[in-house]
Amino acid sequence: MVELVQLLFAGLTTGAVYALVALGFTLIFQASEVVNFAQGEFVMLGGMVTVFAMKAGLPLPLAALLAVLVAVATGLLLHRLAIEPAKGATVVTLIIVTIGASILIRGLAQIVFDKQFHALPAFTGDEPIRLLGAAILPQSLWVLGGAAAIVLGLWLFMERTLLGKAVRATAANRLAAELVGIDTRVVLALAFAVSAAIGAVGGILVTPITLTSYAVGTLLALKGFAAAMLGGIGNPVGAVVGGLLLGLLESFAAGWISSTYKDGVAFLVILLVLFALPQGLLGRRAVERV
Amino acid sequence: MPPPEPLLEVRGLRCGYGRIEAVKGVDLEVREGEIAALVGANGAGKTTLLRAISGVLPIRAGSIRFAGEPIEGLRPHERVAHGIVQVPEGRQLFAPLSVEDNLRLGAFRRGRERTEANLARVFALFPQLAERRDVPAGALSGGQQQMCAIGRALMAGPRLLLLDEPSMGLAPTLVEQILATVARLRGEGVTVLLVEQNAVAALSLADRGWVLETGRIAHAGSGRALLDDPAVKAAYLGL
Numbered sequence: 001m002v003e004l005v006q007l008l009f010a011g012l013t014t015g016a017v018y019a020l021v022a023l024g025f026t027l028i029f030q031a032s033e034v035v036n037f038a039q040g041e042f043v044m045l046g047g048m049v050t051v052f053a054m055k056a057g058l059p060l061p062l063a064a065l066l067a068v069l070v071a072v073a074t075g076l077l078l079h080r081l082a083i084e085p086a087k088g089a090t091v092v093t094l095i096i097v098t099i100g101a102s103i104l105i106r107g108l109a110q111i112v113f114d115k116q117f118h119a120l121p122a123f124t125g126d127e128p129i130r131l132l133g134a135a136i137l138p139q140s141l142w143v144l145g146g147a148a149a150i151v152l153g154l155w156l157f158m159e160r161t162l163l164g165k166a167v168r169a170t171a172a173n174r175l176a177a178e179l180v181g182i183d184t185r186v187v188l189a190l191a192f193a194v195s196a197a198i199g200a201v202g203g204i205l206v207t208p209i210t211l212t213s214y215a216v217g218t219l220l221a222l223k224g225f226a227a228a229m230l231g232g233i234g235n236p237v238g239a240v241v242g243g244l245l246l247g248l249l250e251s252f253a254a255g256w257i258s259s260t261y262k263d264g265v266a267f268l269v270i271l272l273v274l275f276a277l278p279q280g281l282l283g284r285r286a287v288e289r290v
Numbered sequence: 291m292p293p294p295e296p297l298l299e300v301r302g303l304r305c306g307y308g309r310i311e312a313v314k315g316v317d318l319e320v321r322e323g324e325i326a327a328l329v330g331a332n333g334a335g336k337t338t339l340l341r342a343i344s345g346v347l348p349i350r351a352g353s354i355r356f357a358g359e360p361i362e363g364l365r366p367h368e369r370v371a372h373g374i375v376q377v378p379e380g381r382q383l384f385a386p387l388s389v390e391d392n393l394r395l396g397a398f399r400r401g402r403e404r405t406e407a408n409l410a411r412v413f414a415l416f417p418q419l420a421e422r423r424d425v426p427a428g429a430l431s432g433g434q435q436q437m438c439a440i441g442r443a444l445m446a447g448p449r450l451l452l453l454d455e456p457s458m459g460l461a462p463t464l465v466e467q468i469l470a471t472v473a474r475l476r477g478e479g480v481t482v483l484l485v486e487q488n489a490v491a492a493l494s495l496a497d498r499g500w501v502l503e504t505g506r507i508a509h510a511g512s513g514r515a516l517l518d519d520p521a522v523k524a525a526y527l528g529l
Contacts, residue, residue, distance in 0.1 A: 162398065165387065165391050165394070165395060166398060168384070168386070168387060169384040169387060169391075169395050172384040172385055172386055172387065173384055175346060175382055176382035176383065177384075178344075178345075178346050178366040178367065179346065179366065179375070179376045179382070179443075180370065180375075180395050180396050180443075180446065181367045181370030181375075181398045181446060182367060182395070182398050183365070
């Protein structure tokens with residue numbers, strides 16, 4: 001029982017980060033059909049910029065804010081310099097463009113920062129909280145709470161504001177969006193900015209638990225992609241469900257089988273989903289009559 | 291007194307997709323308050339021409355002036371802000387969004403007060419939409435979808451309404467209802483450029499018209515004159 005609770009919380013914590021990465025994938029994919037494999041680099045930038053800004057003397061909240069701004073600027077530049085000029089390219093070309101961008105961002109991070117692993121202090125101490133006999137890190141609650149707040153905020157934005165509806169309208173029908181006067185280029189830039197911010201916040205929240213380095217983005221992008229596929233790519237609820245599920249699968253695989261295979265779980269999930277359930281758990285069930 | 295300047299003036303327009311040039315040098319004018327009809331067979335270039343006017347398709351040569359100003363350099367959303375609003379072929383609604391959200395997005399470039407007033411106007415014009423305002427637009431019947439598409443365009447407060455095949459796939463009574471709405475809009479001061487395969491219906495309604503044939507204008511004149519033209523009759527009206 002104790003072990004179960006322990007694994008459950010560990011799984012939900014990493015799962016929440018995968019969910020945020022998957023949500024970033026979903027947001028950009030919906031607005032543009034671009035699968036942005038540079039998504040993991042936003043998480044890396046969130047952690048790394050915070051670490052180095054704190055080393056330079058900034059308090060945590062300011063360092064975190066700076067990190068989010070750097071990630072957003074990177075996201076906007078990625079859109080402006082790499083995605084926008086490739087307008088009209090095939091999906092595969094765009095995927096290669098984003099992979100190239102992620103390699104570039106990683107390389108720059110290695111030069112600007114360093115190759116070491118870095119930690120952040122836990123936001124509210126390291127004293128574990130006892131729950132049903134298991135020891136839960138307070139930082140886990142920050143990750144879960146932060147992820148929940150982001151999901152809720154994003155949902156409110158998409159469902160309740162005209163700008164959010166314009167994003168959904170662009171996702172549903174780009175031509176029609178242009179014909180009603182929505183500047184779809186701005187919508188896409190907005191999708192990149194918001195995705196970058198979400199990824200960066202995830203990176204800041206989780207760094208006190210998992211450590212960070214210039215290279216953490218690659219694996220996170222792949223796992224976030226696996227989570228998005230599992231949930232059904234293009235579906236925000238699916239992204240969250242897929243992320244949490246993948247985190248739990250990893251956690252239980254590590255706890256009950258062997259931690260050696262932990263990272264393999266995500267790839268097994270991608271393969272199984274592609275073979276057996278290509279539309280994902282909550283894949284598109286479009287309401288449409290032609 | 292010289293005639294007033296046309297609201298829309300297209301000169302020598304060429305555009306297309308890839309190697310295919312679908313519109314090969316078209317001239318046309320639409321005056322304020324008119325219904326103008328562009329008819330022709332499937333593939334004649336009618337939709338392509340409307341796309342170029344809306345700015346969702348780049349032009350290769352020629353000019354487009356709206357209310358006296360050149361607009362070729364404007365992006366689609368800027369043309370909407372100028373009052374050029376299109377109801378595209380096949381409705382193109384935001385299927386997963388509600389009817390009301392579809393309509394409100396039509397007024398994306400308008401202020402809040404105008405939006406509420408226009409929403410009331412559209413619901414008065416199409417009471418069926420008011421009844422189904424919370425339904426996803428994709429779940430509407432074909433006729434209601436066309437009403438929603440027209441309503442969405444009216445929300446933008448158009449000066450020039452571009453209508454692409456509004457009768458397509460609709461039952462005859464619905465076609466009549468939609469075309470009656472078009473006539474009514476002219477009464478409210480909206481200028482309409484109507485593209486139709488249903489040439490008789492469109493030309494009967496139109497002040498002026500053109501027959502487009504493989505990217506070029508083959509016949510031009512008043513709606514009445516085109517309906518009476520033996521060549522047009524034989525080729526397009528099936529009379």
